Amino acid sequence: MSLSEPPGNMKIASLKGVGAKTLERLGKLGLHKIQDLLFHLPARYEDRTSLVPIGRIKQGDHALVEGHVEVADVIAKGRRSLVCRISDGTGVLYLRFFHFTGDQLSRLKPGAILRCYGEAREGYYGTEMVHPDYEHISGGEVGSANQCLTPVYPSTEGLHQKSLRSLVGRALELCNEDEGILHEWLPGELLSTLAIPPLSEAVRLLHGPPVEAGLKRLELAKQRLAFEELLAHHLSVSRFREHMRQQPAPILRLGETVSRQFLASLPFALTAAQNRVIHEIADDIGTAKPMMRLVQGDVGSGKTVVAAWAALAALSSDCQVAFMAPTELLAEQHFRSFSQWLEPLGVQVAYLAGKHKGQVRRDTLESIAEGRAGAVLGTHALFQEEVKFQRLGLVVIDEQHRFGVHQRLALREKGARDGLYPHQLIMTATPIPRTLAMLGYADLDVSVIDELPPGRSPVKTSVIPSTRREEVIARISDWVKRGSQVYWVCTLIEESEAMECEAAENTAAALTGALLEVRVGLVHGRMKQGEKEEVMARFKSGSVDLLVATTVIEVGVDVPNAGLMVIENPERLGLAQIHQLRGRVGRGPGDSFCVLMYQPPLTQSAKERLGILRETSDGFVIAEKDLQLRGPGELLGIRQTGQVQFRIADFARDGGMLDQVKSTAEALLKHHPEAVVPLLSRWLADGTRYAEV
Numbered sequence: 181m182s183l184s185e186p187p188g189n190m191k192i193a194s195l196k197g198v199g200a201k202t203l204e205r206l207g208k209l210g211l212h213k214i215q216d217l218l219f220h221l222p223a224r225y226e227d228r229t230s231l232v233p234i235g236r237i238k239q240g241d242h243a244l245v246e247g248h249v250e251v252a253d254v255i256a257k258g259r260r261s262l263v264c265r266i267s268d269g270t271g272v273l274y275l276r277f278f279h280f281t282g283d284q285l286s287r288l289k290p291g292a293i294l295r296c297y298g299e300a301r302e303g304y305y306g307t308e309m310v311h312p313d314y315e316h317i318s319g320g321e322v323g324s325a326n327q328c329l330t331p332v333y334p335s336t337e338g339l340h341q342k343s344l345r346s347l348v349g350r351a352l353e354l355c356n357e358d359e360g361i362l363h364e365w366l367p368g369e370l371l372s373t374l375a376i377p378p379l380s381e382a383v384r385l386l387h388g389p390p391v392e393a394g395l396k397r398l399e400l401a402k403q404r405l406a407f408e409e410l411l412a413h414h415l416s417v418s419r420f421r422e423h424m425r426q427q428p429a430p431i432l433r434l435g436e437t438v439s440r441q442f443l444a445s446l447p448f449a450l451t452a453a454q455n456r457v458i459h460e461i462a463d464d465i466g467t468a469k470p471m472m473r474l475v476q477g478d479v480g481s482g483k484t485v486v487a488a489w490a491a492l493a494a495l496s497s498d499c500q501v502a503f504m505a506p507t508e509l510l511a512e513q514h515f516r517s518f519s520q521w522l523e524p525l526g527v528q529v530a531y532l533a534g535k536h537k538g539q540v541r542r543d544t545l546e547s548i549a550e551g552r553a554g555a556v557l558g559t560h561a562l563f564q565e566e567v568k569f570q571r572l573g574l575v576v577i578d579e580q581h582r583f584g585v586h587q588r589l590a591l592r593e594k595g596a597r598d599g600l601y602p603h604q605l606i607m608t609a610t611p612i613p614r615t616l617a618m619l620g621y622a623d624l625d626v627s628v629i630d631e632l633p634p635g636r637s638p639v640k641t642s643v644i645p646s647t648r649r650e651e652v653i654a655r656i657s658d659w660v661k662r663g664s665q666v667y668w669v670c671t672l673i674e675e676s677e678a679m680e681c682e683a684a685e686n687t688a689a690a691l692t693g694a695l696l697e698v699r700v701g702l703v704h705g706r707m708k709q710g711e712k713e714e715v716m717a718r719f720k721s722g723s724v725d726l727l728v729a730t731t732v733i734e735v736g737v738d739v740p741n742a743g744l745m746v747i748e749n750p751e752r753l754g755l756a757q758i759h760q761l762r763g764r765v766g767r768g769p770g771d772s773f774c775v776l777m778y779q780p781p782l783t784q785s786a787k788e789r790l791g792i793l794r795e796t797s798d799g800f801v802i803a804e805k806d807l808q809l810r811g812p813g814e815l816l817g818i819r820q821t822g823q824v825q826f827r828i829a830d831f832a833r834d835g836g837m838l839d840q841v842k843s844t845a846e847a848l849l850k851h852h853p854e855a856v857v858p859l860l861s862r863w864l865a866d867g868t869r870y871a872e873v
């Protein structure tokens with residue numbers, strides 16, 4: 181450990197007597213350093229503060245009792261177990277152990293005094309506790325119970341509460357010896373404004389609150405920790421942003437003539453929102469600092485053409501553009517749009533497809549390396565080692581929420597050449613509520629395309645019970661007869677992907693049987709990427725009328741002829757997710773419909789949730805509601821991608837503090853820059869990673 185290292189960074193491994201197995205298990209819980217233990221908060225508490233007379237305990241009680249051993253023996257009847265009877269004069273209690281050692285038995289001598297905590301139940305001989313927590317105590321201690329509630333920590337297999345309690349206890353002792361570990365970085369005024377306790381007080385309280393502490397005090401203590409955690413995240417992202425701002429980037433400009441020529445060639449006029457966002461981008465890329473801009477726009481708002489404009493600016497400034505889509509199918513779709521829009525202006529557009537091998541691939545790679553290919557479309561494979569750009573000036577990432585923050589950062593590094601960093605444009609259809617944007621995306625500037633192209637009418641959404649399935653099927657038949665296409669979405673059943681896929685297979689078979697004249701296609705998560713894309717392509721080309729799909733339907737796929745979508749069991753999905761799904765329809769002229777077919781009965785809250793979708797098609801309103809109802813993880817798929825992971829902070833509870841988090845971060849950077857590194861290493865798993873770039 182270096183001298184400058186904060187004391188809490190000491191490894192748990194440096195504590196005496198912690199074995200390799202225990203360390204491994206702690207590691208599974210993300211506990212490596214002493215301070216990780218301090219922030220590993222109890223999931224709940226047990227009240228072991230008062231002794232209950234044995235005669236008074238009832239079945240189902242969790243109770244702390246004390247008594248002397250009357251008899252202990254191994255009983256072979258039924259499942260072999262060690263049974264021990266204790267008494268405190270008010271009654272007798274049987275302790276039963278299915279796992280035990282000979283040593284344990286030999287210590288349970290008649291007369292030995294035990295203190296036990298466990299759940300009482302009716303056993304074979306009378307009231308018993310199975311595997312209670314117990315300890316031998318000597319006569320002197322009799323009668324005195326714990327002073328504080330006993331913490332029960334989130335744990336993992338093989339790691340006992342006793343070990344965790346003792347480790348946390350040792351970590352707290354170290355804090356007594358060294359004030360530095362829980363050093364207070366927050367200004368006193370802030371603590372009083374927010375009415376939250378100092379760090380050291382909060383940590384101690386949470387690991388062993390006195391019975392009378394009350395929920396309110398515990399909540400405030402948690403908020404205290406959450407505040408600091410959010411602060412650390414904010415600091416790490418703003419430092420990173422600062423760092424990026426210092427890097428040089430190529431200046432990209434699009435001349436008036438070419439810009440006009442490009443816009444005039446489009447079969448439509450840009451919306452005011454698209455124009456505004458183009459100006460915001462132009463301002464960014466016209467300077468020698470790398471742009472980091474997130475463009476949010478509801479599905480169908482026309483983000484691609486905005487990206488194409490930016491691409492043209494890069495190309496006009498002698499730079500290349502990399503455009504990354506989350507799937508091959510989308511990359512191909514963008515390739516077609518870009519070719520159509522940019523080739524007439526003399527730009528060579530390339531598509532680096534996964535399926536291209538051998539000579540074709542080598543040729544593409546060469547044209548990229550030599551700078552002949554100006555705009556290059558592809559999936560994340562674009563950033564493999566073998567892909568070398570001659571002069572990359574702009575990176576566009578479509579549907580960013582599919583990529584983690586780290587992938588995003590890696591791209592920047594990858595793009596850096598000759599000391600110049602490419603500009604970055606990130607596009608997403610998932611509306612990110614302001615509160616969340618402040619954290620996970622705090623390194624990005626945000627533009628919003630808050631307007632749909634004219635003539636799009638919102639998707640008409642109806643909520644109906646599955647008892648009307650026949651009717652829905654009949655409607656599909658009419659729909660297809662009129663030459664339109666239909667999506668049928670099967671949703672997650674019992675949280676099992678396999679079952680979801682099976683349900684989709686069964687539904688596809690049933691619909692094929694019921695709708696003889698309709699050509700049915702099926703895509704689900706267990707199919708190979710190639711197979712999925714082939715079916716999607718057939719749907720796109722119109723040779724499939726009805727596409728039965730699980731929720732894997734690719735984001736952003738544009739099939740304007742599909743005007744009806746049926747979503748089964750929508751009550752299982754988040755609102756934002758349903759909104760995304762239904763954005764697949766309503767991309768062409770004419771009315772479009774979404775049928776939310778739920779499994780009755782529907783709870784009152786589910787009714788309200790689905791009602792929101794019927795009433796509004798504003799992605800932001802829906803996302804805000806979803807955030808309130810489900811939390812940020814669900815909304816952004818964060819849990820899967822590992823974008824923002826908090827140990828303690830909880831958006832529902834702590835979201836309201838974000839403005840103060842932001843201003844505190846600014847104040848600390850200005851007046852106490854020395855606080856930054858200790859705070860980052862205290863809270864972030866990868867410590868000072870962002871701070872050191």
Ligand code: ADP
Pocket residue numbers: 448449450451454477478479480481482483484485609633634736738
């Ligand atoms: P998204 O924002 O979901 O990525 P796209 O860029 O795929 O949306 O655009 C959806 C469709 O709308 C495309 O067919 C596109 O050509 C078309 N489009 C884009 N902008 C306009 C506009 N201003 N007027 C009419 N149609 C537009």
Ligand code: MG
Pocket residue numbers: 483484578736
């Ligand atoms: Mg798109």
